[in-house]
Amino acid sequence: MGILDDIHAAEVPALPNGPGAAAILSAGIGCFAIGLFGFAADKSAVIKSHFILYKPTGPLSGETALAIILWLVSWAILALGRL
Amino acid sequence: MEITVRGFWTLLHGMGFGALYLLACSGALLELYRVCTPQGIHVAPKSNRFLSAYLVTMALLAWAAVLSGTYIVYPWYRAVAPAGIMDLSGYPQLLLKSSPDTIDWHNLGMEWKEHVAWLTPIAITMVAGVFLQYGRDIRKHPALRTAILTFTLVAFLAAGIAGFFGAMLNKYAPVQGGNIIHITHGS
Numbered sequence: 001m002g003i004l005d006d007i008h009a010a011e012v013p014a015l016p017n018g019p020g021a022a023a024i025l026s027a028g029i030g031c032f033a034i035g036l037f038g039f040a041a042d043k044s045a046v047i048k049s050h051f052i053l054y055k056p057t058g059p060l061s062g063e064t065a066l067a068i069i070l071w072l073v074s075w076a077i078l079a080l081g082r083l
Numbered sequence: 084m085e086i087t088v089r090g091f092w093t094l095l096h097g098m099g100f101g102a103l104y105l106l107a108c109s110g111a112l113l114e115l116y117r118v119c120t121p122q123g124i125h126v127a128p129k130s131n132r133f134l135s136a137y138l139v140t141m142a143l144l145a146w147a148a149v150l151s152g153t154y155i156v157y158p159w160y161r162a163v164a165p166a167g168i169m170d171l172s173g174y175p176q177l178l179l180k181s182s183p184d185t186i187d188w189h190n191l192g193m194e195w196k197e198h199v200a201w202l203t204p205i206a207i208t209m210v211a212g213v214f215l216q217y218g219r220d221i222r223k224h225p226a227l228r229t230a231i232l233t234f235t236l237v238a239f240l241a242a243g244i245a246g247f248f249g250a251m252l253n254k255y256a257p258v259q260g261g262n263i264i265h266i267t268h269g270s
Contacts, residue, residue, distance in 0.1 A: 015217055015220060017226065019213075020217060021226075023212050023213050023216075024213070024227070024230045024231070026209070027209035027234060031202045031206065031237075034201050034202060034205075038198045054154070056157075056158030056161075057154060057157055060153060064153065071205055
């Protein structure tokens with residue numbers, strides 16, 4: 001009985017893979033957003049000017065801030081299972 | 084021996100937070116691989132707590148590196164020179180762009196560095212979060228295990244690229260200026 005319990009505990013995950021998948025997918029979304037916003041700001045002067053949230057840092061401030069917000073919001077939504 | 088305030092912050096950003104993060108990467112990759120493989124069932128719970136603390140420290144270092152880089156050092160790098168100034172040593176971005184021999188350190192190097200570096204804190208924070216949640220149980224989820232190992236590797240490569248370009252940029256156009264901090268006085 002004890003050995004069977006040990007084998008069962010070794011093979012059956014205590015947690016489903018949902019929370020982990022939510023964290024991984026949202027990190028992917030955040031990383032993609034960094035690239036996308038950087039590319040968009042590079043290609044369009046209008047978009048670039050809209051990304052300037054903190055003037056000394058320029059458009060990088062908006063690109064990264066928006067990507068971080070997108071990452072954290074998507075993580076929260078996916079983790080709560082609302083999507 | 085003295086250092087300028089801008090030089091000190093650049094040193095803290097690159098050699099303090101960035102290099103320490105890079106040094107920690109190989110340990111994290113090895114330990115994650117060891118703990119997360121099916122053979123990791125024999126790993127003591129104590130090493131679980133150690134790895135959790137290690138990954139959280141790495142995430143804090145990554146955030147400290149990108150935030151200090153973006154909001155403290157980068158504004159000094161891209162400072163705009165007043166009209167008519169000839170000495171561009173206090174304006175690293177303009178100094179690099181002033182010569183065809185160095186312009187690509189900005190166009191390629193800094194443009195890459197300023198963006199790719201941000202992948203690191205996102206990736207390593209996710210890895211730390213997943214490991215805190217699952218611990219050694221992650222070895223029972225092969226897909227998650229592969230994903231967190233891959234993201235740890237991506238975070239390492241992104242930090243490596245940013246670190247390389249940072250070192251080269253600071254070699255050709257160092258961020259200097261501001262008040263001088265006297266460390267020692269020569270005899």
